Amino acid sequence: MKTAYLLAAFAPLAGALLAGLFGRTIGRAGAHTVTIAGVAIAFFASMWTLADVLQGNVFNGTVYSWATIGGVKLEVGFLIDTLTATMMCVVTFVSLMVHVYTIGYMADDPGYQRFFSYISLFTFSMMMLVMANNFMQLFFGWEAVGLVSYLLIGFWYTRPTAIHANLKAFLVNRVGDFGFVLGIGVVLAYLGSLDYAQAFAAAPALADRTIELIPGTPWSLLTLACICLFIGAMGKSAQFPLHVWLPDSMEGPTPISALIHAATMVTAGIFMVARMSPLFELSDTALGLVITIGAITALFMGFLGIVQNDIKRVIAYSTLSQLGYMTVALGASAYGVAIFHLMTHAFFKALLFLAAGSVIIGMHHDQDIRNMGGLRKYMPITWITALAGSLALIGTPFFSGFYSKDLIIEAARHANVPGAGFAWWAVLAGVFVTAFYSFRMYFLVFHGEERWGRSVHGHDDFEGGHRHGLAAGEKPHESPAVVTIPLVLLAIPSVLIGLYTVWPMIFSDFFKDVIATAERHPAMAELAHEFHGWWAMGLHSVSTPVFWLSLAGVASAYYCYMVNPRLPEALAVRFAGIYRLLDNKYYLDRINEVVFAGGARLVGRGLWKGATRR
Numbered sequence: 125m126k127t128a129y130l131l132a133a134f135a136p137l138a139g140a141l142l143a144g145l146f147g148r149t150i151g152r153a154g155a156h157t158v159t160i161a162g163v164a165i166a167f168f169a170s171m172w173t174l175a176d177v178l179q180g181n182v183f184n185g186t187v188y189s190w191a192t193i194g195g196v197k198l199e200v201g202f203l204i205d206t207l208t209a210t211m212m213c214v215v216t217f218v219s220l221m222v223h224v225y226t227i228g229y230m231a232d233d234p235g236y237q238r239f240f241s242y243i244s245l246f247t248f249s250m251m252m253l254v255m256a257n258n259f260m261q262l263f264f265g266w267e268a269v270g271l272v273s274y275l276l277i278g279f280w281y282t283r284p285t286a287i288h289a290n291l292k293a294f295l296v297n298r299v300g301d302f303g304f305v306l307g308i309g310v311v312l313a314y315l316g317s318l319d320y321a322q323a324f325a326a327a328p329a330l331a332d333r334t335i336e337l338i339p340g341t342p343w344s345l346l347t348l349a350c351i352c353l354f355i356g357a358m359g360k361s362a363q364f365p366l367h368v369w370l371p372d373s374m375e376g377p378t379p380i381s382a383l384i385h386a387a388t389m390v391t392a393g394i395f396m397v398a399r400m401s402p403l404f405e406l407s408d409t410a411l412g413l414v415i416t417i418g419a420i421t422a423l424f425m426g427f428l429g430i431v432q433n434d435i436k437r438v439i440a441y442s443t444l445s446q447l448g449y450m451t452v453a454l455g456a457s458a459y460g461v462a463i464f465h466l467m468t469h470a471f472f473k474a475l476l477f478l479a480a481g482s483v484i485i486g487m488h489h490d491q492d493i494r495n496m497g498g499l500r501k502y503m504p505i506t507w508i509t510a511l512a513g514s515l516a517l518i519g520t521p522f523f524s525g526f527y528s529k530d531l532i533i534e535a536a537r538h539a540n541v542p543g544a545g546f547a548w549w550a551v552l553a554g555v556f557v558t559a560f561y562s563f564r565m566y567f568l569v570f571h572g573e574e575r576w577g578r579s580v581h582g583h584d585d586f587e588g589g590h591r592h593g594l595a596a597g598e599k600p601h602e603s604p605a606v607v608t609i610p611l612v613l614l615a616i617p618s619v620l621i622g623l624y625t626v627w628p629m630i631f632s633d634f635f636k637d638v639i640a641t642a643e644r645h646p647a648m649a650e651l652a653h654e655f656h657g658w659w660a661m662g663l664h665s666v667s668t669p670v671f672w673l674s675l676a677g678v679a680s681a682y683y684c685y686m687v688n689p690r691l692p693e694a695l696a697v698r699f700a701g702i703y704r705l706l707d708n709k710y711y712l713d714r715i716n717e718v719v720f721a722g723g724a725r726l727v728g729r730g731l732w733k734g735a736t737r738r
Contacts, residue, residue, distance in 0.1 A: 128173050129255065131166065131169040132173060133166075133255055135161075135162040135163070135169070136219070136247040136248040138162050139159035139160075139162025139240075140159065140162070140242075140247075142154075142155075143155040143156075143159050143240045144237075144238065147237030147240075147241065148237070150237075155236065156223070156227050159223060159244040160220070160223045162244055163220045163247055164220055166251065167213070167217055167220050170212035170213045170215075170216045173209050174206075174212070174213055177204060177206055178206070184204070184205075184257050186199045186201040187199075187201055187202060196312065196318060199260070202255045203257030205637075205638045206635055207395075207399065207638045207639065208255055210629075211395055211463075212255065214467050216251070218382070219246075219250075221474065221610040221613060222610070224606060224610050225382075225478050225611075226379045227606045228485075228603060228604050229607060230379070242272060242276050243276070243379065245272050246272040246276065246383065247388075249265055249272055250265065251265075252264060253268075253395075257319065258318045258319045260318050265392075269392060270294065270360070270389075274294045275290075276380045277293055277376040278376070280376075288375075289372040289375040290375075292369050292372055293369035293372070296368060297359045298359075299359055303351075303352045303354075304352065307351075307352030307355070307356065310348060310352060311323050311403075314330060314345055315330070324403065330346060331346060332344075333345040335348060347409045349403060350407050350410035353397070354410065356393065356396070357396055357451075358417065360389065361391065361394055361447050362390055362443075362447055363421045363448065363451055364420045364424065364425070364448075367425060368716060370390065378478070379481065381477045383474075385477070388470075391447075391450075391469075394463070397454045398454065398459040398460075401459045401639045401641070404454075405642045405645070411455050411456075411457065411645075412543045413543075414451060414454050415452050415543045416542070416546065417448075417451060418450070418451025418452035418453075418454065419448065419452055419546055419551065420550070421444060421445065421447065422449050422451075422452060422550055422551050423550040423553055423557065424710070425448060426441065426445040426554050426557035426561065427706055428710075429441035429442055430560060430561045431703065431706045433493055434491045435491050435493050436480055436484075438561060439473070439480055442517065445557075445558060446469050448554075449465060449554070452551055453532045455547065456535040456538070456539035456544065456647045457535075457539070457541075458647045459641070460639055460648070461531045461535055461651070463629075464528045464625070464629050465528035465532055467621070467629075468621060469528070471614055472517055472614075472618035473513075474614055475513040475516075475614040476513040476517065478614065479611055481607070482503065482602075483499065483506060483569060483600075485603050485607065486601050487576060487600055488598070490576070493568040495575055496569045497569070497572045497573050497574050497576070499570050502599060503600060503601070505612070509611040509612060509614070511566065511570075512618055513614075513615065514562045514563065514566050516618045516619065516622075518558050518563070518677065519558075519674055520674070521662040521665045524620065525622065526622060527658065527661065528622060528626075529555075530665065530670060532551060533548070533555070534647075535647040535651060536548040538647040538650040539646075539647050540645065540646060552670070555670050556676055557677065558677065559673070559677025560680055560681050563681035572686055623658040623659075627657070627658065
C-alpha cells in the first residue's frame, strides 16, 4: 500500500511541476491534462487507501529521514487511518472537480498554465498536511498551503485589490502561525518528541504539570500547548478575530474560492484539532476557549452574510459561519461530528462556489446579486444545483448538511465545558441566519425581476481581462458542460452522502483509536443514545426548533425579496446604526489597521529613530 500513499501525495506535485516548468512547451491542453491526471491518480489512490483502511489496515511509519538533531528526528512520515483517509478522499475529489471546472472558467485567461500549476501544487501541500505523522511535516504542509494560497489569491497580480487581499491573508495567517509554532515548541520541549504517537502517549503523565509564564501565576502546561495550537487553527480556519482575511480572499478566481475556502485550506485547522484530540481532551479550559470562539464565529459571521451583495462574499461569510459550527463541535468533544460536517460541507460549499462561478460566467463577470434576477430559465443546470447546495447548507431534512449540522447543535446542548450554554444558543440562532442569507442570495439571483442588461456597454471595470456585466440586449447563458458537469457531480453527494455516512462515521467504530474522547465529556454518548437511524432522525426533525427556525429563515427571505422588496431598504434606514456596523464588518479591519498595524509602525519608527540618534 505504500505505493498508493506515495501516489496520493506526490502525483499532484508531478503535475504541478510539469505545468509550471514546461507550461509553454506543453501548451494549455498539456497543462490541464497533466495536472488533472495527477489529481485523478491521487483521488483513486485515496479511495484505494480508504478501502484498505476500512479492512483494518492502518499505517504509521517513516518514509524519509531528513535529519537527527540532538536526538530529535526530522522525518517525512505517513499516518494512514480513517481520519486521514477521509480527508484524502475529500481533498482529492473536490480538487479534481475544481481542476475540470477550471478548463471552462479560465479558458480565456493568459495565466492558464500557471493557474493549473498552482492548484495542483496546493493539492500536494494539503495532502502532505493531512497524511503527516509528525509535527514537522504537519508544519511543512501548514505553511505550504499558506504560501500557495498567497499565490492563488493574488493570481491577478495587476489588480491592487488582489495584491492587498493576498498580503492580508499571508500576514493574518502569520499571526496564527506564531501561536502554532509556540504550541509545537511546547510539545517538543515537554513531551520530548515531534512524533504524534510518542507525544500523545507522554501527555497524560503531564496532565497536572504547570508552568509559570508570569512568576507566581501557574498555567497548566497542556492548556498552554493546546491554546497555542488552537491559535494556529484560528488563523488557518478563519476563526474570530483572525477571520478577516477570508472574505477579501474572494479577489482570487472563483475556482480558488471552492478549492481553498470550502474544502481544504480553511478546514486544516479543524482537522488539526481533531488529530490533536488526545491533547485537547486533557484541558477543559482549552475546550472552553474552542467552543466559545466557534460560537462567536458561527453567529456573528452569519450576520455579515445578510448585508453582502457580492455573490462570492455571501458564500464566503457562510463558510466562516460553518467553520464556526465545526469549531463548536470540536469544543464539545464531538470531534467525529466536526469531521463529518467538514466532509458534507466540503461538497455543498464547493458546489455553491462553483455555481456562483457559473453565474458569474453567465453574467459576463458581474458578481453583484442586485444586478441579477430571473436566471432560473436561462441557466437551468446552475439553478437546480445551486438550489441543492442551498438546501444542504441550511440543513434541510435528509440533505447532507442536515445530519452534520443537527448533530453539532445537539452536541453543543449536551456539552459541559465552559461556554457550552452560549454556544448552544449561538448555533441555534445561526440556523435562522443561515437560512435567511442563503435564500436571500438564491431568490435575488434566480427568481424575481430580471435586473441585468440595463447599461449599454456593461460596466467599465475588468476582472482578469473580462468585461463586467451584460450590455443592453444581452441575455445570460448556461455555462459549458466542462463547468456544469462538476456541478452535477458535486450536487449528488451534497444531497445523499449525509444519510449514507451518518451512522458509520459517527456511531460505529469508524474513528476508534483515532480520536480520543474523555468519559467526562458526555456529548458523543448522548448523541449515540438519541440516534435511531437516518430516516428516524429526518422525520423527528420536523418537531424540533431547528427545522422551524430554518423554515422561518427561508420564509422571511422570500417575503423580504420576493413579496415586499422595499422592506430591506426600509429596515436598513430604520436600523442605520446596526446596518452600518454590519456593513463595516464590526470595524475589525479598521481596528487592525489603526491599532495593530499602526502600533507596529509606531514602535518600529521609534526604534529606528532611537537607533539613528545613537
